[in-house]
Amino acid sequence: MTETLIKTDNPVLKVRDLSISYEAGKFAVKDINADIESKAITAIMGPSGCGKSTLLRAFNRMHELYPDIRTEGTILLDEMDIMKMSTIELRRKVGMVFQRPNPFPTMNIYENVIAGYKLNGIKLKRSERDDIVEKALTEVTLWDEVKDSLFKKGTFLSGGQQQRLCIARALAFNPEVLLLDEPTSALDPISTARIEDLLVNFKKDYTILLVTHNMSQAARISDNSMFMYLGELVEYGKTDTMFTNPKDSRTEGYLTGKFG
Amino acid sequence: MSVNNIPAFIDNIDGRNKKNKLFLGLVIALSVLTVLPIVLIVSKIIINGIGQINFNFFVQTSPDSLQAMSAIANQETIPGGIANGILGTFLIVIVSSAMAIPAGIMIGIYLYENQGRRYSNFLRSTTEILQGVPSIVLGIISYLWVVKNITNGFSAFAGSVALSIMMLPMIIRSTEETMKMIPNEIREAAFAMGTPYHKVILRILIPTGFSGLSTGILLSISRILGETAPLMMTALGSTIINYNITKPTSAVPLLIWEFYNDPNMVKLVWSSALFLMIFVLTLNILSGSLSAKRKTGRKK
Secondary structure, three states, X not given: OOOOOOOOOOEEEEXXXXXXXXXXXXXXXEEEEXXXXXXXXXXXXXXXOOOHHHHHHHOOOHHHHOOOOEEEEEEEEOOEEHHHOXXXXXXXXXXXXXXXXXXXXXXXXXXXXXXXXXXXXXXXXXXXXXXXXXXXXXXXXXXXXXXXXXXXXXXHOOHHHHHHHHHHHHHOOOOOEEEEEOOOOOOOHHHHHHHHHHHHHHOOOOEEEEEOOOHHHHHHHOOEEEEEEOOXXXXXXXXXXXXXXXXXXXXXXXXXXXXX | OOHHHHHHHHHOHHHHHHHHHHHHHHHHHHHHHHHHHHHHHHHHHHHHHHHHOOHHHHHOOOOOHHHHHHHHHOXXXXXXXXXXXXXXHHXXXXXXXXHHHHHHHXXXXXXHHOOOOHHHHHHHHHHHHHHHOOHHHHHHHHHHHHHHHOOOOOOHXXXXXXXXXXXXXXXXXXXXXXXXXXXXXXXXXXXXXXXXXXXXXXXHHHHHOHHHHHHHHHHHHHHXXXXXXXXXXXXXXXXXXXXXXXXXEOOHHHHHHHHHOOHHHHHHHHHHHHHHHHHHHHHHHHHHHHHHHHXXXXXX
């Protein structure tokens, strides 16, 4: 297989020989080795069913929610094996945003942002809560839009606002890594642009992994790109290099629209 | 197909219209036939029952045959009421709900979370069989289990056990259906924050599906409210107001049966039936409005 490690000084995540299968002998993700650059955006691209979502979910072990899952190999987060960490601790460090905005429908905006603390039984003082909510909503540039309606249900916001609320909910935990699973595929172009701007801004504080179907999005905002095909990591490198001079013919085929 | 074929279709349009009208008339006639009995039943119950409904009807216990007979002889309204039945029904329903609702919701969530597993398929078919068990059989079972062995005599608790078994399948099924309607993203969002499983259920799934769950619960309560046969073998009935779940207790349907067997108290059959009907109807309307809220309340 092609050498797929990126040499970075300070990889926050290291994937080693990672294979994930849903049934014996059928791999969704096969023999992946990769280092994820800290404080950068890494895009994961590939056609449908190539395992990119499964790989992304492996980083906070959300893939374990599927029944009969088998995972081999390791992922190291700051040199610690995430398979041995408790999911509570891991998911605090590795936040996740989903394809469709999913604020909790029974909670208002304020409760949605601090939901992570509430649901994990972490007691906070009122002033601490207020600070966390304001900081997280400010980070996603939602604060000015919702500061007068914090106690309204999150589901009454527009789709783009809801998605930013979900990002705020993930940021409220102050994670190291942010996983985004096609976060803009259900949004209009203007909301998409706002979220892309946010992500570029977040680079200074967070390591971002972004699954995207949208090649131009990957080209616009990512530093590094992975191209996956049939569960394998075909090519991994600097986004600029990959888009201008792909090494593998399959990457080239995908990027030029021959399949995918 | 050539354009020339089209007039052949249009030629027959009169015949089609006639068939249409005939069919429409048939549908209307049949729907009237369905509504008619309902209107007749409801109006009969209201006309015969309304005369006995007064304040005492709700706060006094049921009269004995002699009181009723002298009242009829003097052409007065029959004294007393059905307070022992109303409170007994409440007692029995509350105790059976306390047993059936938590168990039913938990089993329903289990079935949803473990789709396609062998044990959950077995559980689901068991639930369906349970739904088909005649209520009188559940009465016999509860008689053997509870009356004979636990309370050592007829009791409200025995009635509650029989009725809670009746409630279970409905709550389980409605819980599973409600869980299917909660978008999977909501569940994932909760898990993605490291939320422990029990908190996902208690803090996310149950509140999110609250209106669906309450609809199922209200419907199951309205179904057991009118149950008579299992109560005859378990709660038995009582002429006094009873709050002790280990003692025989009356219930509105039991009173109706007792009134029916006493020629002097036939009037009370109608008024008790009216009360029961309005009570069940209220619950059904309430659950209907809850499920309507669920359908319109969600954005997108």
